[in-house]
Amino acid sequence: MAAEGLSFGEILDQMRRDLALRYFEQNLRASDITWRLGFQQPSAFSHACRRWTGKSPSEFRRSFVAIANPAQLPISLR
Numbered sequence: 244m245a246a247e248g249l250s251f252g253e254i255l256d257q258m259r260r261d262l263a264l265r266y267f268e269q270n271l272r273a274s275d276i277t278w279r280l281g282f283q284q285p286s287a288f289s290h291a292c293r294r295w296t297g298k299s300p301s302e303f304r305r306s307f308v309a310i311a312n313p314a315q316l317p318i319s320l321r
Contacts, residue, residue, distance in 0.1 A: 260295045273300040
């Protein structure tokens with residue numbers, strides 16, 4: 244890993260980010276994503292989500308739904 248310029252923590256963070264995005268696609272609840280990714284507290288997942296996406300889990304979900312299927316959003320958010 245060192246020869247590639249990566250650390251275990253960086254690889255773990257990238258894997259968690261990729262899995263979180265997949266779990267959002269599957270419409271899992273943030274609490275389920277937190278547990279599946281091995282975060283001890285929901286706040287730790289929330290901080291990681293903000294680092295990865297610039298948004299909280301709920302903000303990211305709303306923007307993801309808007310991109311994936313705008314018809315699912317309330318009219319006021321379209």
